[in-house]
Amino acid sequence: MKISFTLNGKKIRVDVPPDRRVLDLLREDLSLTGTKEGCGTGECGACTILVNGESRLSCLMLAAQLEGCHVTTIEGVSSAKKLHPVQEAFIEHGAVQCGFCTPGAVLAAIDLLQRNxxxxxxxxxxxxxxxxxxxxxxxxxxxxxxxxxxxLKKGQTS
Amino acid sequence: MTVQKNILKVGKAIHRIDARSKVRGAEKYASDYYGQNLVWAGVKRAGIPHARIKNIIIEKTKNLTGVISVLTYRDIHGSNRQGVIRRDQPVLADDKVRHCGDAVALVLAEDQAVLKEALDLIAIDYEPLPGIFSIGKALEQGAPLIHEEHPGGNVLLKGDLKTGRGEAALEECDVVVEGYFTVPYQEHAYLETEGGWALLTEDGHLEITASTQTPFRDLAEVAEALGIERESIRIRAPYCGGAFGGKDGITVQSLLALAALHCQGRPVRMVWDREESFIAGVKRHPGSLHYRLGAKADGTLYALSAEVYYDTGPYDHLGGAILALGLEHAGGPYRIPHASIRGWSVYTNNPVAGAFRGFGVPQVAAAMEQTMDMLAAKLDLSPLEMRRRNAVHRGDKTPLGVTLISSTGLAECLDAVAEHALWKEKERWKASAGSSKKRGVGIACVMHGMGYGPIVPDYANAKIELTKKGAFRIFCGVVDMGQGNASTYLQIAGDILNQDMDHLELVLPDTEKTLPSGSASASRTTYTFGNALIGAAEALKKRILQRSAETCASDPNDGLTMVLRPGSVFHPPTGKEIPLSQIVRMLDESERISVFEFRAPVTQERPTEDENLRLHGIPHRIFSYGVHLAYVEVDELTGKVEAQRYLAISDCGRIINPQVFEQQIQGGIAQGIGYALCEDLVVARGKIQTPNLSTYVIPTAMDIPEMESIAIEKQEETGPFGLKGAGEIAIDGPLPAIANAVADACGVRIFHAPLAAGRVLTALEAKRGGKEVKA
Incomplete structure (x- = not known):
């Protein structure tokens, strides 16, 4: 099945089985391994991505559900040189240890700060x-x- | 001197170097490799707890399209046994299976879907054997044996230690209390499950990349189990996505190696899913503990009897060493002149128990610290006063009779608690509980030994190279499983060599590049490797300055006045500065590399003549100390316990990086709160009933309170920059501190952890009904 969606700002078209998990599509087919699998059953949040700006669990989504969507993975949050302010804050505040939950937590935080x-x-x-x-x-x-x-607040006012 | 601004100084809260790649999702873990032409490997697990294998039926599976190979024990040409001390765990089960998670067959397939179908098609013909599902059953006369060849029967390790007149001295006490405690399994639940990939290269080299704490030890085990030359194996250990002891030893390594041997040069990947991680991975030892503790009327501890039973499952997996550390810490950080401490680590057909942060100490700390509160209550002393009167000081003897010759900061920790607002204001806080709520405050004192003990050499080999570009490359010998030791190593090297991050490089553990330096475990990671690194860095610094002086200055003694700067050597008298990239040309290849071995000191005292106990780690020489304080609120209607504030005061020596230290303490507390309140691995007849994160509940951000960590920075003379281990001690305190707080709140003690809502409610109801509590 051919699916078109926007991934990290770029329009892409992929040919995948419709029941392929989005997590596998991202990690295995598209080499975006920043999205992690911690449980595969929607309990841990390590596979969090943003779909149309809202956080979603990619282990519970099927590829077909992405048709026409805007998808952001951790790789799309920042450019190679400039980190997102939330990423900077994670580094500065020592919020990163093993780092396996970090991409999901960063995306959940970005989602939160967009709403609140x-x-x-x-x-x-x-x-x-x-x-x-x-x-x-x-x-x-x-x-x-x-x-x-x-x-983020400082960035807006300056 | 702006150039000096970014020097990695010891003592500064430098941001971890791995954080940047991790927040970008760019860091590659062992499970992040897919590669071209990939083979998928998976394991058929036993599914039953104890049985003789009659036949493994694989024909249907072999014929399935997309299946590359189906392997059983017949395909293994080595000992087919792995383990750290006792090698009793098969790679693939041969004669029998001993727990539900035993690996029986290994399947190699073209993709994940085929792999799943193939595993389902394998049938195993068993002759079921009677299972042993409790410590009591295992110890019964004539109980079925789990390892028929083991001379100790179902007892993996037994310990019997006595100081003074032992338990007989209980009769001379004015007050004696007694408690029977049970502690549950705890699942590591690292976010990254066990996994990795492997490849057999064209020249016959076996390359394994795994999420492991112990690449060098793994290498020896894989070689022996599979009958391969050690020299032909290479193991790489990237940053782990958490490990906490659960990757201290073989998980996927031998299976991946076996798979690679049958993949015709294709890369092979295996990553356990969460349920497989639950079923096959190791857990914290569940146990039962019987304590009797006696004191004189003035509150001086006088005699202890402790009996400790740990269920180790069917394999050693460090279960003997874990018992030994438990026994060494059974009497807590107190002066007790008479003690009988006995323990049994027992084989069962339950899940495999193994290393988990704390390593046998959280269990005994839970029992000892609750018994201390019971005794304090009986003596009408405050829990803090009871502990202050008995706390060990440097030069005192432990309950094992071993003299504490290293830094001992428990008394300072207790003083700091006494002065802290959370202690001073506790009564007011308790009195302000809302309706249907009860509040309590509890404390616990803990100590934690560092390193491997007197027999197993605790050494590390550090290596630093001055690169041709004039940077320093640190070869990290010990795995960074998430605790940040790799960053700390750069900080140590940066401090000594006066370098910033731009002039430091890191090589993660790789048996072909880095040097053997032991495991990332036992609170020894930074202590042992840090000391080795100091030696290597100092030697290289001396060599560079000397050579610079010989070449660049008129007087060779100028080596004394030259200094290192980031990327250069500076000569203050003349203001001359030479780039290291130029200095490096004056050095031979071999001179650019500095290697230094450090071996941790051990105590010469022998509290036991039992050589086996000594081999398993008794006694230690250096200990960290801590006092924990918990505020809890109990909902009388539901029994739910909420930890609302938490304080940990720790003596882990001097702190190299305050932020990284705080990470360890906070993380340990959070795991300990889970252990105390909600984590409950249910096992019925050897089978885990809660094999996922929806039924085995670990704390979320909603369940952990704001924590405060204070370090009593007492210098440990043997430590790198005065440091002692900090990785484990924080998990020893929460269960007893919280259990004591719950007892304070409810007026009734619950002897069985976790203190889940149902158990607490039952205790509250029983108390209301005036009944004796058997929660």
Whole structure:
């Protein structure tokens, strides 16, 4: 089945079985391995991507569902030279340890900040409760999302 | 001197070097390789806990289109046994299966869909054997044996340690308390499951890339199990997506190697899915513990009897060493003159238990620290005062009778807790609980030994190269499983060599490039390798400065006045600066490389003449210490316990990178909160009933409170820049601190972890009904 969608700002057309998981399409067929598989059953959030700007679990989506959509993976969040402010904040606040949950958490945070530019710590904890992390204890991730929020605000006003 | 601004100084909260590639999704983990012409490998698991294999029926599978090969034990030409101390675990089961997750056949297929179908088609003809699903059953007279050849029967390791007059001294105590505790399995639940890929090259080299904590040890095990020359195997260990001990030893390595031997030079990939990770991966040992602790009327601890039973599943997998560390820590960080400490690590047909951050200590800390609170209550002492009166100081003896000759900062940790607002304000906080809520505060003291103990050499070999471009390349000998030690190594090298990030390069563990340096485990990763790295860096620095002086200065003694700068050598008297890329031309290839071995010191005292216990790690010489404090709120209507505030005060020596240190402490606390409150691996007749993240619940961002970590930076003289291990200690404290807080809140103690809502509610109801509690 031929599917057309926009991936990280570029229109693409792929020929895949309609029941192929989006996660496999991205990782195996398109070599975008920044999207991770942690459980395959929608529990951990490591495979989070943005579909039309909203966070979605790519392990629970089938390729056919992408027709006509705008898809952003972690690779599409920043250019090679300039990181997204949320990514910068994750680095600065020590929110990255093993890093396996990081791409999903960054995308979930970007989604949150688009909807709620100044979330409280509790808002952040709720919004990221679908992104499991086994290393950090979440506190530094919450710090980073707050830091990202501040950076985005500063970027808008300057 | 702007040039000095970005020098990687020890003590600074430098951002981890791996963070940038990880936030971009660019870092390649072992499971991120697909490659051209890929073969998919998968494992047929036993599915039943104990049986003799009569026949493995693979014909149908072999004939399936897209199946490349189906392999069984018959295709293995080595010992077919792997393990760290006792090699008792087959790569592919031969005579029998000993737990549901045993690997029986290995299938190689063209794609994932065919692989799944092929695995379903394999049939195994079994003669079922009686299963052993409890420690009690395993120890019964005449119990079926899991390893018929094991001289200890179903007891993998037994320990019997006594100091002073042992438990007999309980009779001389004014107050004695007793508790029976049970602790559950804990699943590692790293986000990256076990996996990797392998390739047999044209010249016959076997290249394995795996998510592992132990590439060099794996290499020896794979070679022996499969009967291959060690020299023909290469193992690469990229950053792990979490490991916590669960990748301390073989997971996929031998299977991938076997697969590669049958792939005609094609790359082969195997990544366990989450359920397979649950079923086949190792877990924290569940256990039962019987404690009796006695004190004199003034609160001085006097005698301890501890009996510790760990269910190790059917394979060693470090289960002996884990028991030994548990026994060494069974009496906690206290002076207790008389102690009987006995333990059994027992084979069963349950899931395999193995290394998990804490390594046998969280279990005994849970029992000891709760018993301490029970004793304090009986003596009408505050939990903090009880601990202050008995805390070990440097020069004291441990409950094992071993003198603490290294830095010992527990008393300072306790002082800091006493001065902390969370301790001072606890009564006010408790009194302000809302309706149907009860609040409690608990503390726990912990200590954690570092390294392998007196027999197994705890060494590391560091290597640094000055590259032709004038940068320093650090060959990282110990895996970075997520804890950031690779970054810390650059920070250490940067500090000594006065370099910034632009002039430092990192080579991740690779048995062909980096040098053997032991495992990423045992809270020894930065201590041991860091010390080796200091030696290598100092030697290279001296050589570079000396050679620069000989060549560039009029007086060779100027070597003393020359200094390193990022990418250059500087001569302050003349202001002359020479790029390292130029200096490097004055050095022979061999001179550009510096290698240094460090071997961790061990204690000379022998608390036991049992050589087997010594081999398994008793005793240690250097310990980290901590005091944990938890605020909990219990919902009286549901029994749900919520950790609301958390404080950890730790003595892990000096801190090289405060941010990385805090990551370890916070992460350990969070795993410990999961262990205390919600993580419950249910196993029925050897079969895991909760083999996924929807039924085995780990904490989310909603379940972990704001945590505060304070470091008591006491200098450890033998440590690199004064450091001690910090990777494990934080997980030893949460279960007892929270259990003590729940007991404080509810007025009733729950002896069985996790303290899940149902269990707490039952205890509350029983208390209301005035019944004796057997939660």
């Amino acid at each position: 530019a100044e979330p409280t710590r509790q808002d952040i904890r709720e919004a990221l409760s679908g992104n499991l992390c086994r290393c950090t204890g979440y506190q530094k991730i919450v710090d980073a999302v707050q830091g990202g929020s501040a950076k």
